[in-house]
Amino acid sequence: MAMGRTFGGRVLSTAVYLYEKVFRGIPLLVIFFLIYFGLSQIGINLNPLTSAVLGLGLRSAAYQAQIFRSALNSIPEGQSTAARSLGMSKLQTIRSILLPQVLRLSIPGWSNEFTIVLKDTSIAFSIGVVELMRQGRYVYVRNPEMVLPIFLLIAVIYFVLVVSINKSLGFLEKKYRMKGFELTVER
Amino acid sequence: MHMLEVKNVHKRYGKTEVLKGVDFTMDKGETKVVIGPSGTGKSTLLRCINQLHPPEQGEVWLEGVKITDPKVDINKVRRKIGFVFQDFNLFTHLTALRNVSIGLEKVLKMDKGAAEKRAMDELKRVGLEPHANQYPAELSGGQQQRVGIARALAMDPTIILFDEPTSALDPELIGEVLEVMQSIAHEVTMLVVTHEMGFARNVADEIIFMEGGVIVESGPPKQMFYSPKHKRTGEFLGKIASLYGEE
Numbered sequence: 001m002a003m004g005r006t007f008g009g010r011v012l013s014t015a016v017y018l019y020e021k022v023f024r025g026i027p028l029l030v031i032f033f034l035i036y037f038g039l040s041q042i043g044i045n046l047n048p049l050t051s052a053v054l055g056l057g058l059r060s061a062a063y064q065a066q067i068f069r070s071a072l073n074s075i076p077e078g079q080s081t082a083a084r085s086l087g088m089s090k091l092q093t094i095r096s097i098l099l100p101q102v103l104r105l106s107i108p109g110w111s112n113e114f115t116i117v118l119k120d121t122s123i124a125f126s127i128g129v130v131e132l133m134r135q136g137r138y139v140y141v142r143n144p145e146m147v148l149p150i151f152l153l154i155a156v157i158y159f160v161l162v163v164s165i166n167k168s169l170g171f172l173e174k175k176y177r178m179k180g181f182e183l184t185v186e187r
Numbered sequence: 188m189h190m191l192e193v194k195n196v197h198k199r200y201g202k203t204e205v206l207k208g209v210d211f212t213m214d215k216g217e218t219k220v221v222i223g224p225s226g227t228g229k230s231t232l233l234r235c236i237n238q239l240h241p242p243e244q245g246e247v248w249l250e251g252v253k254i255t256d257p258k259v260d261i262n263k264v265r266r267k268i269g270f271v272f273q274d275f276n277l278f279t280h281l282t283a284l285r286n287v288s289i290g291l292e293k294v295l296k297m298d299k300g301a302a303e304k305r306a307m308d309e310l311k312r313v314g315l316e317p318h319a320n321q322y323p324a325e326l327s328g329g330q331q332q333r334v335g336i337a338r339a340l341a342m343d344p345t346i347i348l349f350d351e352p353t354s355a356l357d358p359e360l361i362g363e364v365l366e367v368m369q370s371i372a373h374e375v376t377m378l379v380v381t382h383e384m385g386f387a388r389n390v391a392d393e394i395i396f397m398e399g400g401v402i403v404e405s406g407p408p409k410q411m412f413y414s415p416k417h418k419r420t421g422e423f424l425g426k427i428a429s430l431y432g433e434e
Contacts, residue, residue, distance in 0.1 A: 078276035085237060086290035086342060087266030096293050101280045178280050179322035 001061065002068035002102075003094060016065065023062035028123050031055040036127040052124035052131075060117050067113060071105035072098060104176050111169040115162045122158075132157060188251055190215050190376060191346055196235050196245035198228070205231045206242065207400035213346065218377045220387040223397035224423065229380040230273075232397070233348045236378070237268040250345060266294050269339030269347035269375075273354050275331040277323040283310060283334045284319040287341050295342070309337040313367045329360030333367055340371065349379040384427055388412060396420045 005016040023031070036051035046054070075098060083093040125133040136150045189212035198206040205228040213219060221229050234240040236247055238254060238261050247255045254264045277286050288306035291297045297305070310316050313333040323331055332352055339347050352368070353361040365386050368377070372390045381387065387394050388408045395405040396419075404411070404420045415421045 075279075076274075076276070078272060078274055079278055081239060082270070082272060082276035082278070082338075085239065085265055085268070085270040086338070087262045087264075087294040088290070089262050092293050096289060097278055104280065179325060 001065035002072055005065065005069055006072055007090065007094070020062045020065055023059045024066075026059075028055065028059060028120055029126060031059055032123065032127050048124070048127045048129045051127055052121070052129045056117055056120060056124075060113060063113050063116075064110065067106050067109035068102055070109070071102045074105060075101050101178075104173075104178065107169055107173040107176075111166050111173075114165060114169070118162055118165070119158060189213060189248075190250060191236070191378075192246075192248040193232075193236065194246045194248070196232070196242045196247065198231055198235050198240065198242045205400055206235065208245070209397075209400075209402055211395060211402065211405065213376060213378060215376055216373050217392045218372045218379065218390055219393045219395060220391040221378065221380045221395045221397060222382065222384075222387060222423070222427070223403075227397045228400045229397055230350050233270070233350050233378065233380060236348060237265055237270055239270075262294070266290070266342055267345040269342060269344035271332070271335050271339050271347060271349045271352050273351040275323070275328070275335045275355070277331055277334055277338075279323050282320050282322055283315060283326065283330075283337075286323070286334055287338045290338065290342055306337070306341055309341045310334070312340065312371075313337045314363075327360060328356045329363045332356065332364045336364075336367055336371075340375070344375070346376040346378060349377060349381065351380050351382070353381065353383060382427060384424070396423065398423070 001016050001019070004012045005020075006013070008016070026034075032051060032055045035046065035055050036048060039046060039051075079097055080093055083097045084090075088096065121129075121131050122133050124131050125137075128134075132154055136154050140147045140150050191213040193209055193211050196206055196209045197204065209228075209232060211219075221232065223229055231240065235242040238247075241255065245255070246253055249264065249267065252259065252264070254261070277283075278289065281289060284303060284306050287309055288299070288302040291302035291305055292299060295302075307316065307319060310319050313336055315330060315333055315337065318326060318330060323334070326334065336347075336352075349368070353364050356364065361383070365383060368379070368386065369390050371377070379386070379391075391408055393405055394408055394411045396403045396411065396415075396417075398419060404415060404417045406416075411420060412424060415424065
């Protein structure tokens with residue numbers, strides 16, 4: 001989508017622009033309700049899980065496109081000019097020169113977006129997906145005195161998942177860091 | 188047949204006409220230097236030749252092929268036209284060696300081993316063999332520009348276009364780049380936009396003086412420096428010479 005917005009023709013880039021605007025402008029809960037309850041009114045019946053996956057995916061795609069596009073814009077235009085001057089096609093330039101840099105530069109933003117998606121799965125509770133929150137509910141409905149420990153446990157599970165995934169993405173970021181871009185100020 | 192023929196090239200950006208009909212030719216092995224005040228279309232001329240910015244009017248012929256023809260596969264043409272940039276424009280995510288070999292691999296479809304061997308030879312040619320595995324950000328400006336020259340040389344181009352190759356460099360780094368350029372002059376055909384009058388006088392076969400989007404005068408360095416036909420040529424060269432400390 002980021003490539004389409006930057007390199008696509010007017011139609012493609014406008015389509016991507018509108019998509020980004022719409023899905024970044026609507027709360028996730030509204031997206032879920034639109035897909036699950038709204039679509040069923042016009043005969044498209046999706047089960048709760050499919051609706052949740054679709055909703056999260058559509059919204060996250062809009063945010064991720066922004067992340068990749070900002071990475072793309074940070075690469076000096078001269079590098080594309082140089083690649084084209086060597087005789088690379090537009091596609092070769094994107095694949096060999098731009099994409100490897102875009103992916104590296106996107107890791108921090110992407111890691112951020114990933115944690116948001118992971119945590120927002122809890123909102124799927126609202127349309128009846130059996131996710132972590134609902135599992136917890138099954139337990140505390142039967143044992144009301146367990147409410148606090150159960151929510152604490154849920155919090156810890158989310159926290160551990162998020163932190164460990166951020167750690168591994170941080171590791172990737174270090175591994176594929178571009179040499180010479182480290183901050184070398186010592187004080 | 189000349190190797191490169193530029194015929195009546197016109198180029199405008201918006202309302203400003205930058206090139207107002209430029210004609211010249213180049214033969215194999217020649218070095219020509221383009222000089223002139225800023226904003227007279229010197230860089231635009233280079234970009235019109237390799238079609239980064241195609242001219243609106245006029246023709247460019249390379250080895251008997253009319254490359255301004257939209258039907259020509261421009262990517263095939265560009266591999267024969269080297270380009271060295273003012274800001275180097277190296278690929279930041281690749282080592283010096285990979286910067287030179289990537290064109291061989293992706294454009295000329297050489298296999299990786301052969302491409303890197305060839306790239307190493309070119310790095311030797313510009314004296315950067317010890318820095319082959321360093322990234323652009325780890326190299327000095329002069330070294331980066333030499334990688335840029337090696338990258339252009341590696342493609343074995345018919346001609347290399349230099350767009351103010353030393354303008355972004357500290358004075359003490361200019362020398363190493365000019366030395367490399369001097370060492371390859373007459374091995375490859377070079378069209379150089381520069382303010383380095385020493386290079387123009389010692390290396391160029393011909394100096395082209397441009398102003399206001401046209402070629403005012405061109406000729407061998409001796410004639411241009413000592414007996415220019417146009418008053419403006421003399422004035423410009425005099426001003427540059429005093430600025431850059433040439434006698």
